[in-house]
Amino acid sequence: MRVCLFNWKGPGHPASGGAEVYTREVLRRWAARGHEVTWFSSAVPGRAAEETDADGVRLVRAGGRLGVHRAARVWYREARARGERFDLLIDEVNTRPFGCARWSGGVPTIALVHQVARETWNCELPWPVAMVGRHVLEPRWLRALADVPVLTVSPSSRRALRAYGLRRIELVPQGIDARTRPSVPREARPTLIHVGRLSAVKQVDQLFEAFTLLRRDIPTARLWLAGDGPEYARLRRIAPQGVNFHGRVPGAVRDQLLARAHALVCTSIREGWGVAVDEAAAMGTPTIGYANPGLLDSVPAAGGVLVSPDPRSLAVGLVEHLPAWAEAPSPEGWRGGAVPWDDVADAVWSACESAVPAPVDTADHPEYAS
Structure with a gap:
């Protein structure tokens, strides 16, 4: 045809x-x-x-x-x-x-x-x-x-x-590529990761606000950003303490970062699906995300946690779940909704x-x- x-x-x-x-x-x-x-x-x-x-x-x-x-x-x-x-x-x-x-x-x-x-x-x-x-x-x-x-x-x-x-x-x-979790240990400190293009629709400003609130209860927490985009320079200027920028990385490096982190965080205002959720699930890493379109489908399919779409609710959810995720990480293996x-x-x-x-x-x- x-x-x-x-x-x-x-x-x-x-x-x-x-x-x-x-x-x-x-x-x-x-x-x-x-x-x-x-x-x-x-x-x-x-x-x-x-x-x-x-x-x-x-x-x-x-x-x-x-x-x-x-x-x-x-x-x-x-x-x-x-x-x-x-x-x-x-x-x-x-x-x-x-x-x-x-x-x-x-x-x-x-x-x-x-x-x-x-x-x-x-x-x-x-x-x-x-x-x-x-x-x-x-x-x-x-x-x-x-x-x-x-x-x-x-x-x-x-x-x-x-x-x-x-x-x-x-x-x-x-869809998603078949992948095996790399042999890397989880981070010693509670570590969050955001994966994706840094654009306004990802609402990383709100992630920063939630992360700042989280560190009042868990001061050792860290946040990694993997990706670039039009918001990259501005976000670097306003990033709070504890945030690390990795820029755009190859798939193998992304998988290593996901495997080392304890949770993926998604604050997008809207997604078609949110394939980063499945990429994290393949590494045994859970997702906590806003209950917004697209994430409403992908996060539950991967056994993740949805919160009301505002920084305070996200911070509350992280305070509740991150310590357990850091103490007892999920086993590796496929848990997402993509095929x-x-x-x-x-x-x-x-x-x-x-x-x-x-x-x-x-x-x-x-x-x-x-």
């Missing part, structure tokens, strides 16, 4: 995150099974306008952050004029859809939505723009998907999409197959047959 996915971020984009990891892991498996897979995204300085990566996925880049949606339409029109044909288009939504169904020329289209923006408008943009985005633009954009089959990764995101009037929604699982990437690729394929009216040719790939 010939599949083209549209996402404003792609491989090599500096703002790529968990959604792009998800996309890459699914597409590379489809390509390995013989399907023709194209990933269209915005241009990245220093990266080719078109290339095929080591996994066999064709990467096309055009347009900037604000122009990528128009560039996608132009590229698709020109590709069809050259005789290119696709069997399925995937509109991966990061706040604003590409609207593939309107200009696909009859090619079946589905949407992949990891999470809605909602509160993140207020975190990322000044008040007047945020209000327009949250209450006018996003509802209009998402309601345009009312007749399009939609895939999403958590019950939280499904509820949010239903609130915009969408009904053709199917859940697909979150292996092969299973994710199969599930997304099956969802695409059931969602689109055109038949999917599986003659050469019986592993994808119904």
